[in-house]
Amino acid sequence: EAGVAQSPRYKIIEKRQSVAFWCNPISGHATLYWYQQILGQGPKLLIQFQNNGVVDDSQLPKDRFSAERLKGVDSTLKIQPAKLEDSAVYLCASSATMTAGNTIYFGEGSWLTVV
Amino acid sequence: LAKTTQPISMDSYEGQEVNITCSHNNIATNDYITWYQQFPSQGPRFIIQGYKTKVTNEVASLFIPADRKSSTLSLPRVSLSDTAVYYCLVGDVLTGGGNKLTFGTGTQLKVEL
Numbered sequence: 001e002a003g004v005a006q007s008p009r010y011k012i013i014e015k016r017q018s019v020a021f022w023c024n025p026i027s028g029h030a031t032l033y034w035y036q037q038i039l040g041q042g043p044k045l046l047i048q049f050q051n052n053g054v055v056d057d058s059q060l061p062k063d064r065f066s067a068e069r070l071k072g073v074d075s076t077l078k079i080q081p082a083k084l085e086d087s088a089v090y091l092c093a094s095s096a097t098m099t100a101g102n103t104i105y106f107g108e109g110s111w112l113t114v115v
Numbered sequence: 116l117a118k119t120t121q122p123i124s125m126d127s128y129e130g131q132e133v134n135i136t137c138s139h140n141n142i143a144t145n146d147y148i149t150w151y152q153q154f155p156s157q158g159p160r161f162i163i164q165g166y167k168t169k170v171t172n173e174v175a176s177l178f179i180p181a182d183r184k185s186s187t188l189s190l191p192r193v194s195l196s197d198t199a200v201y202y203c204l205v206g207d208v209l210t211g212g213g214n215k216l217t218f219g220t221g222t223q224l225k226v227e228l
Contacts, residue, residue: 004158035218042202042218043159056215091158100206100214101147101166106158 002026004107006092012113018080021110025073025094033104034067034077035091043091049075050098082114119203124223133190135222137203140184146205148179148186149216153200159218162201163188190224198226 005024013019025032030051035043046065048056052072060067064083069075079086089109095102121137139148147166151159163170165177165186176189190197200221206214 033215042220045215045217048215093158098214100145101164102214103149103161103164104216105161109156109158 004092004094004105006090006107006110008110009108010111010113012115013082015084015114016081018078019082019112020079021077021090021092021112023075023077023092023107025075025092026105029094029096029105030072031095031098031102031104032069032075033091033093033095034075035093035106037089037091037109039088046077048098055098079112082112084114087112087114118205118207118217119219121201121203121219121222123220124225126225126227127193128227129194130192133193133197133224133226135188135190135201135203135224136185137188138185139203139205142183142205146183148177148183149204150175150177150188151202151204151218153202153221159202193224193226195226195228197224199224 007022032049034046036046037043046060047067049069052069067077089111091106091109093104093106095104119137119139127133149164150162152162153159163175163177165179167179170177178187200223202218202221204216
């Protein structure tokens, strides 16, 4: 079974530029998550989708971050304009559903460096 | 208010059993307890999950007392390759239904020869 796919794996941009990350979840998984992980910290949930609807985006900086999952399958996370403090790993994850006890599977992450 | 509390770091030697304890005093009735492992430059990897008593799989055991306010991840006979960060998570119920997982800072396990 294929895992969660993410691209690009690495990205370096200048501050105020924009960047987009793509994620393809495990086939059939209804729930998709984007986490931000800053070096030395645990992952922080940015946004959670159930099919193509947002169920939680309380920690997403909406002035610069946006995410969509238009057809309920793959997803894109965009940052515009980027700030230095956005340098982090962006992890996409998916699970079959979002009920308690469901296993969440993570991708390898997209590493962003803002200079 | 933190959902879980676990030691920041632990050291061990190859061949030893390692037990990492996590406290989750405010765990809700329908919460599960899940442990993830993360190596540098990789996404977190699911290790084990349980609701109560004991769960065992091919890599670890999870012990959960009756009050469920804590849990212990047990790694039998660790090797150098078990050096990683280990996260203990319990769920947060979403207002509109469903569940989400919030990570803490994790426990950095270092295994030496």
